[in-house]
Every structure is written in structure tokens, then in C-alpha cells.
Amino acid sequence: MRNLIAAMLTFASGAALAQEATPAPETAPASEATPASEAAPASEAAPASPSPDERMTNAEGKVASIEEQLIEIKGILSPLTKLKFSGYVQARYQWEESREDGTGGYSRFLVRRGRIKATYTGDLVQYMLQIDAVPTGVTVRDAEATLFIPGTKQNMSVTLGQLKWPFGYESVQSSSDREFPERTRVVRAFLPDERDRGVKYAGKFGVFRLGIGLFDGNGMSYPGSVGVDNDKEKDFVGRAGFDAKWISGGVSGWYGHTMGRGAGETYRHAHERSRVGADLQVYLDFLPVGATALKGEYIKGKTYVSNGAELLDRQASGWYVLLVQNIGLHDAVAVRYDYFDAASGVPAAAASEGSDRPAGTNAVGTIGATVVHYFGENLKLSATYEHPMTATVSGVKDPRDNVLTAQLQARF
């Protein structure tokens, strides 16, 4: 700080000295300064201004040179218009009620998603890389190289890399667009993290949509399979759908195998991993306050992921229905019921240790409601309350595990 003051004083005194050193100009009387007889003729004193033609020629020359520069700049900047950056951060406060036995329950702040995505789209190519940076680590979510099939006006493409499975509706939908903070239980079980390494063909034929692909099958974070597949088994995944604007939907299928050791097995062998699904979305515009959407999906399958482990040969099924009502330009409310039967055909039971808790295989139905407020196009605030209802048997209570989530999402 002292140095700064010293420097300022030095500068100020220097300026003062400079002022003192400059002598004031001597002002001569007007008559002495330029005697009328010695004054230069007007033509010499001020050169003649250019003619309109000359000025026009000069101006045209300048415009032509600016146009040349513009064409050059356009050539340089044109590829950059094909490169787009986007991203979003979902910051949350979550509260879960404590269970009667004192377990569970939390009150926490967290950064659920911190995405940044770069997409370059050319006539025949698309590059896409999406990173998720959150306090627990940085992961690559999408790394896609796409070829648009020539002559199809980008209606057909082949994508290779780490990409979303072409299955159902909710798994493909962006988390930044969803009204509820998390996907439903059934989708989280059958399509964990929604992505995998593989190759996909996507085609549009009028209102019809087709997406089929060959994938490793284990997802992007399954232990033993992070970044590479842990076996030679590949899975076919696909969806055939339609999109008639106010109504859209499709049927999805998945067939493949996974290598693993089931209960009582000495060696690993291939276990079936399959799913079938159907989804439907209807967009209505009958209320004066805003549009209404009704969406639903059903999935049934064998072998899925629970708590990071693959449950081999386990049959499960689930469905959800979601109603969204927009209110004016800035608000929306939504209600969702989702149901997941973690072991289809197995009756509800108590936990194996004989406690008064329900077994992990019991079906869970969750009713949730959310209100969303949009502060313009980049900021969204939502408050969601979810009430899970676990199937129980005599002597076992439905755990208290309701969750409140307040989320602020900023995107660009």
C-alpha cells in the first residue's frame, strides 16, 4: 500500500513539474500575428475539397475493401457457427424423513448434475462430448461420433461411442427438461445411467422413428465394466415409434446376455438380460391457463441393476404415469405415480433378517408432486415432494421415507 501511495505521489509531482516546465506561449497581437497583406491566398491555405465523384470513388473503394474483409472473416467464423456449447447445473437441497427405527433420513445440499456439452454439427458429421463435473468426480457422459447418411438430409444417422440406449421415453429425455428431479424407479433399474458404449442407427420416415443399436450392455458405471465391457456378450436395443406432434409413442425391446455367477454357481456363464417396453405421450391444449401433457411408460424385463450390482435372472416390471399442467408462461405443476415390482411374481415379504422392515424385493409405488417456476429461459426452480409406498405384510410397516427436493437449475 505504501508503495502504491509513493508511486502515486511520484506520478503527481512529475505531472506538476511537467506543467511548470512548459512555458506559456507568448500571445502576439492579432495584427502582428498575421498581417493581412502577408496572408496566403485562400487556395493555398486550404486545399480544395474533393469533388463528389472523387468522394464517391473513395467511399466505394472503402466499402469494397470492407466487403472483402467481411468475406474473409465470414470464411473464418463460419465453421464456428456449427460448434455449440451448452450445459446446466442442478443444485439441490434435499430432506428425507427419519424412519421409526432411527435409521435413514437426511438434510443435505448437493450438486446433482454439472453438465457441459460441446456439439459440432456439419453436413455429414456430428461430434458430441458431454462431461458431468460434480463434487464427487468428473465423468464422461456422452462421447459420440455421428455420420449423417449422405442424401438423407440428416434424417438417418449412424452413431458410435458412448451414447444413450434407444429405449423408451424417459431414459432418453434430458434431465434438464424433466419436471421431476430423478427418473422413475423402473427406468433407473432397467436403464441405469441411460448410456453405454455401442453403435446406433437412427432414422426418421415421416412420422415414424426407428432407433436400433448394438451395445456392451452393462452401462457406463457398472463395476468391472467402467469404460470397457467385461465380457464378449453384446446386447441389441431398439425402439420403433411415431411422432404425430400431439401424440407420440413407441415400443422398445432389448435382448442380450451378461456373464455372471448366479447363486450357487461355480463358474460364470451367460445370463439373459432382456426388456420390453411401451410408451405414450399426449399433448393437449384445452385449458385456458396453458397446455397439458400426459405421459406413461411400462417396462418389463429380466436381469437389472440395483445398488450398483446386477441381479441376474431377476424378473421385474414397472410403470409410471405423469400429468403436467403448464400455468401461464412461467409456471407448471406435475403429478407422477410410478410403480416398480422388483421381483415380479414374488409375494411381498419381511426382510430376511426377520426385522419389521419390508424385503428389498417388495413392490414400491411412489406418488409425487412438483411445482416448477421458470425465471426466463435459463433458470428454473422446482420443489418436489415424493411419498414412496412399499408393499408390506402383517407386522411390517411401510418405512417413512418421504423426500422433499428443492432444486435450482441454471442452464445456458
Place this chain on the structure above:
Amino acid sequence: MKNFIASIAAVLLLALPGAARAGTITVKGSDTMVILGQRWAEEFMKKNPTIKLQVTGGGSGVGLSALINGTTDIAMSSRPMKEAEGEKLRTRFNTTGTEISVAKDGVTFYVNENNPLDALTQEQLKGIYLGDITNWKEVGGPDAPIIVYSRENSSGTYVFVKDNLLNGDDYTSSAQTLPGTAAVVNAVSKEKNGIGYGGAAYAKGIKELKIKKGNEAIAPSAENIKSGKYPLSRDLYFYLRNKPAADAKTFIDYVLSPEGQALVTKVGYFPVK
């Protein structure tokens, strides 16, 4: 509890800018349509002084983007909404939007009035705009380089020409982009070797090219555009998020009324009714 109420109040206050716009209908988008939109607005407000209309240009893409972002009530567009735009609208507002055709137009190609050519085929125009044809003598004109003028990529006319004339291919990189149809007309009127395009309403003081089809040269006339004979005729649209209601409906009813459609003809476009 007090804090909670204060927080709710803060949220409502932040939401007020949106609410404050109520009572004014904003109309934004296509530069081709902006003069028409302004004329409609002027006449409409004379008859309905309690309803305020704000009409601005920017291009069809800008208008549709504003509709998707919730910053305009009506988007003017000289091209149909793209699938990607429809998906964004559905994602954000759970609606498929409402499309209303409010006028017709023909995309006209302009050359300098001293250019001896009167007509070109679509293939020749395509060659010029793709950069395959660079000299007027290649299409029967004088030995002079062709100076190509285009619109910015936010313009619906730009997209229309790209989709309907160039079959989706990119414009020649030597095409000079200009911010509006009036600017294109102005440039072509001053550049004797120039060629540009735009709506018929602006084609004054320069020569409008006919489009050759076999032995016939089809002019961008009212009859040819209304009948669809002129190959580059198109609809001009209003897009809304939901079905027209309240003041917006009153305005659109006026636009589609005989009086509103008469204004279309006065401005130089063609009525839909």
C-alpha cells in the same frame, strides 16, 4: 415461517417482469413480414385502442426462438416451424403450438435493372447460389462476375431458398449476407452484376426474374403465386404457443378478416382468403 413467506414474496417479485407484460401483445420474427405485421398492428390498434401490439423483426428463427423462450406471444415466420423447434416448444411448454397461415408470398430473385436477363431456370439459380456458376455469360448474360447476395441464416427466406432451391446444400461462401430484404434490394439496385432474393413486396426499383420451366417463363405475379404455379411460392405464418385466446384471438381474427386480408394486398403480398 416469516422467512418462508419472505422467500415466496421474493419469488413472486422476480416473476413480476413476466406478468408486467400482460396487456401488450408482442409479435416478433420474419423480416419479410415485419412491414405487414406493422400495418396490421397500426390499423388494429386504431380500432382497439385498449390492446397494445409491439411488432419487431429479427428473422423467422429469432421469432420462433422467442416463442420457445417465452419472450414473444406471436412469432411471424416465412417458413414452417422446424421439427427441432417444435420439439423444443413441446419440451418447455407441453404444447405443439398453433400454426396460422396469414398470407402468401413468392420468393423473388432480383437482378439489377440493367441486367439483360429476364428469366432463369431453377437449376441455373441453384448453380449461382451454390457457387458452380460464377459468371453471367454462363447463363446467357454479359461477361461479368456474378455478385451473390443472400440473407442471414436466421431468416426464413434464407431457409426457404436453401430447402426449396438448393436441396439443403450450403450457399456459396462468396455470398454476401445482408440483414434484411430491403438491404438486398438496395444492394442489387446499386450493383449491376448483383443478384439477390426476397419477398415480392420489396421488389421495387429492380428487375424481378421470371423462372423458366420448359418453354414457359413464370413471373412471380399474384395469380401465379396464389395458384402455386410459381415454383417458389410459400405461406407466411403466425405461430402461437397455444390456441389463440383473449386479445391475441381478437388480433388474429382481425388479420384473417376481409379487412386484414385487404391490407395484405396493399402491402404487396397475397391473401390466404
